[in-house]
Amino acid sequence: MSTTGNGTSPPGRRGAPGRGTAVRATRQGDAVCAALTETDAFTSAQDLHALLRSQGTAVGLTTVYRHLQVLVDRGEVDMIRRDDGETVYRRCATEAHHHHLVCRDCGRTIEIAGPEIEAWTAAVAAAEGFVDVAHTVEIYGTCAECAGTGTAASSV
Numbered sequence: 202m203s204t205t206g207n208g209t210s211p212p213g214r215r216g217a218p219g220r221g222t223a224v225r226a227t228r229q230g231d232a233v234c235a236a237l238t239e240t241d242a243f244t245s246a247q248d249l250h251a252l253l254r255s256q257g258t259a260v261g262l263t264t265v266y267r268h269l270q271v272l273v274d275r276g277e278v279d280m281i282r283r284d285d286g287e288t289v290y291r292r293c294a295t296e297a298h299h300h301h302l303v304c305r306d307c308g309r310t311i312e313i314a315g316p317e318i319e320a321w322t323a324a325v326a327a328a329e330g331f332v333d334v335a336h337t338v339e340i341y342g343t344c345a346e347c348a349g350t351g352t353a354a355s356s357v
């Protein structure tokens with residue numbers, strides 16, 4: 202009874218005729234997509250914006266944000282909140298549910314599955330009678346390369 206079409210549009214003006222503020226399949230959108238594909242690391246909208254401009258793509262930061270949001274909504278791009286609070290984006294190899302192992306220093310990201318996490322979250326949610334649950338789990342650290350040697354042994 203509560204499903205009344207798209208309840209996602211924010212209040213305010215919509216469908217202003219003519220003048221283009223709508224998100225279209227433009228070369229700007231393509232450029233945002235391409236820039237994301239180029240990098241393997243999670244990237245902030247600001248960094249992506251700087252990258253695009255350095256490549257000669259005249260695009261506003263707001264436009265970058267808008268295109269990113271569309272890609273996130275479509276499930277084509279992953280969005281996470283880094284542990285320093287910044288929202289960052291990445292185009293992942295799979296659209297299936299997964300988690301990330303993220304290097305704090307270089308941003309290198311590895312997509313990981315977490316069968317134990319899936320089982321555990323399902324169990325605790327079910328125990329409390331929750332349905333339609335979702336979760337986000339990201340692991341942050343320093344990758345072996347950034348840490349120097351591969352041997353992470355003694356901490357002083």
Ligand SMILES: [Zn+2]
Nearest residue numbers: 279293299312
């Ligand atoms: Zn991902």
Ligand SMILES: [Zn+2]
Nearest residue numbers: 304307344347
């Ligand atoms: Zn690293």
Ligand SMILES: [Zn+2]
Nearest residue numbers: 299315318319
């Ligand atoms: Zn999961």
